[in-house]
Amino acid sequence: MKKVLLVLMLAFAFGMANAQEPIYKGNYELAARFSPEKLRKMIYSTSVDPHWMKKSDRFWYEYETSEGKNWYIVDPVRRTKSPMFDRDKLAAEITKAVKDPFDGQHLKLDDLKLLEDENTIQFKVKSTADVVKSDWAEIKAKNKNSKDSLEKKVHTFRFNLTSQQLTEIKTEKDPKRLAWANIAPDSSKVVFVKNFNLYWMDKANFLKAVKDEKDSTIVENQLTKDGEKDFPYGGGSFGDDNEEVEKKKNDRKRAAVLWSSDSKQFILTRTDQRKVKDLWVIHNTRDPRPTLETYKYAMPGEKEQPQTHLLHFSFDSKELKNLPIWTFADQTVSLWSTTLPTNSRDDDFRPAIWLGDLKEFYFAITSRDLKRVDVVRWNLATGQKEVVIEERSNTYIDFEKLEIVGSELIWWSERDGWGHFYLYGKDGSLKRQLTSGPYHTAGAARVDAKTRRLFFTANGREKGEDPYYEHLYSVSLDGGAVSLLNKGDFNHEISINDNASFFVNNFSRVNTTPASVLYDRNGAKVMDLETADLSQLFAAGYKFPEPFKFKADDGITDLYGVMYKPFDFDSTRTYPLIQYVYPGPQTEAVNKSFGRGMDRTDRLAQFGFVVVTLGNRGGHPARSKWYHNYGYGDLRDYGLADKKAAVDQLADRHSFIDRNKVGIHGHSGGGFMSTAAMLVYPEVFKVAVSSAGNHENNIYNRWWSEKHHGVQERVSPTGDTTFVYQIEKNPDLAKNLKGHLMLSTGDVDNNVHPAGTIRMANALIKAGKRFELVILPGQRHGYGDMTEYFFWKMGDYFVAHLLGDHNPPPVDMVEMQRDKPKDK
DSSP states (O other), rough: OHHHHHHHHHHHHHHHHHHHHHOOOHHHHHHHHHHHHTTTTTOOOOSSSEEEEESSOEEEEEEETTEEEEEEEETTTTTTOOOOOOHHHHHHHHHHHHHSSSOGGGGOOOEEEOOOTSEEEEEEEEEEEOOHHHHHHHHHOOOOOHHHTTTTEEEEEEEEEETTTEEOOOOOOOOOOOTTTTOTTSSEEEEETTTTTEEEEEEHHHHHHHHOOTTTTTOEOOOSOOOBBOOSOOOOOOSSSHHHHHHHHHHHHOOOOOOTSSSEEEEEEEEEESSSEEEEEESSSSSSSSSEEEEEEETTOOOOOEEEEEEEEEETEEEEEEEOOOOOOOOOOEEEEOOOSOOSSTTTTTOEEEEEEEEEEEEEEOTTSSSSSEEEEEEEETTTTEEEEEESSSSOOOOOOOETTTTTEEEEEEEEOOOEEEEEEETTTEEEESSOSEEEEEEEEEETTTTTTTEEEEESOSTTTTTTOOOEEEETTTOOOEEEOSSSSSEEEEEETSSSSSSEEEEOOOOOOOOOEETTTTTTTEEEEEEEHHHHHHHTTTOEEEHHHHHOOSSSEEEEEEEEOOOOOTTOEEEEEEEEOOOOOOOSSSSSSSSSSOOHHHEEEETTEEEEOOOOOOOOOOSOOOHHHTTTTTTTTHHHHHHHHHHHHHHOOOEEEEEEEEEEEEEEEHHHHHHHHHHHHHOHHHHEEEESSSGGGSSSSHHHHHHHOEEEEEEESOOOOOOOOOOOGGGGGGGGGOOOEEEEETTTSSSSHHHHHHHHHHHHHHOOOOOOOEEEEEOOTTTTGHHHHHHHHHHHHIIIIIIOOOOOOOOTGGGGGGGOOOOO
């Protein structure tokens, strides 16, 4: 009898304990309300993308709101903004021309561009007009799998902005739009690649190719004959696998060459990958019989690495030279280019000019361990390289493109622990440091040679702001104070015209509506341009997230994060906490501006979680070099202590956070980090969804792994150089798993190979651990057309193991994102 009473008492106590911890249902309806497909109907334009004109400081742009699209021309000098055209009248004219109904509010103009006269626009529209047999055959051949495309005909129009005259034109292939042709600056010739070799043709033959690419009378001048698949000329990829290479190798492809400004010379790199080892993925869904995709993939520590050569060709001498630039073992060559003077952003195939002049050009040579960088000038008269600037460090070196101003050079360096600009003479003598202090300059936006002024972006300079908020500044090359040009406690993104007279400033925070303003070169406001229309988004229940600051595990370093709450947030209940993470070191998964992508943050929270994104030491280059290099030599664990510290601090601050129910999610490097968190701090992190993770960085690509973790270069007494790479891996800690872990990968991921995830799974199985493994068929690294499926799969996992709701709605997971069908 006593035993029965004891059992009853224990059962009652257990029931009372459960009653004190209510199980909340996952809010699938709210998560479905903010799917990518639905967001496209609620978020319109959020920034102004100016297309600067060539003949003046004017620019045009298009901007969409809930009232449709509008097109504007802005004259900064006159301080005017006016419609490019009357969209209702233009819609009426198009309707008359194609016999299909159009109206101004729903006007869709494809490939719109302003022509060289800057008074005529050209665009395309689609109609359901009858198609003649010849046109129909062409359309059908190009659109085998698209029913919609088979029912459409494309019309090309030109519209004169002054006369308001609409004219339909017959479309022909535009020489500037032929992707395979690298056109010389003076348009006298083009360079291209065919069958891995270099070719060129003159203008006359090029024009023939424009009319008919298969014309048998076209004369192609072959420059090389020794090109091969893994040692081609001209750069670029020739296909996914051997079968694709065979199909495409005789097609013309664009050659990645940099021209001299007089069109008489060019340079290019040629990379030898013949000794680099192969890697493979198997396509299981592409054909009836699974097919093997083979590609070259250099892994860290391996002896077999790509070898890059620098070549120079002169049309005068007809000589192609392999330049003797060898400096470091397994070195990397970075070519720098400029472009023809133009303000137009419509000319996609402008020729790239080498950085330099007719006597010389500049480039960088980097050692394999990235601790040595030489800025080099090639002297065409002497045929020799001249080292202008040397950078040396005990950790990896980041650098930006060199800028040339007359007889001076502007170079970016972190040599004093912060990213700053330095002015050099062409002889390599340092003249002065242009910027200094505990802040980070991000890059040169424009150099005005006439006024000798550098315009650049930077962050961390303005006190009281999030140090990641970027601003535009200027400084004189002759020294002096730095000028802030776009004030405001926001993250700013700018577009500046070629002569640096005006710039468009797009600004927001994660918790503000994006806006766009026009400024002059001195930072004086010219006019307001746009404020984003978020009315439909707010009508659906959207609420801004909340930025916050916390301390790193050292108790000193300030870190920054963003908190995303459910839009039906109830302050009286407690919520599980989910961290969405990316460890860096090239970035952090913490938004600074308002963004469209919500799947891993805002939308995930709607199931019933508080989701946070967090920085960590070693996670972002836009702070001090100490901060960026914090994880150097410890690429597995370096950010985890800060992630744990965030849990403690946030739970102390907010009573609505349940510190005993903490989840973590990340993709790629975040997939690696989220699994590592479960294994290093199993008492803190209870549930993880880790996607496409590089769990073994010893089999991830050499460039990222060796850079951020470090590789040791060893030279033997005989002069042989070897590289040693050792790193800790997630599978080493598989025995530590206590919570719930879901691993996922695409089966044809050729960036982070599926082997990383499969080896992780293997280690967990051998350690006797329960976990879930999700393979997404036919998917690369980004999960492609299965991202929506994966979102719901992730939601199910967190809902089950953090909320205790093991009964998701019995519906198609992909269909949940779509609008409900209308009643008939």
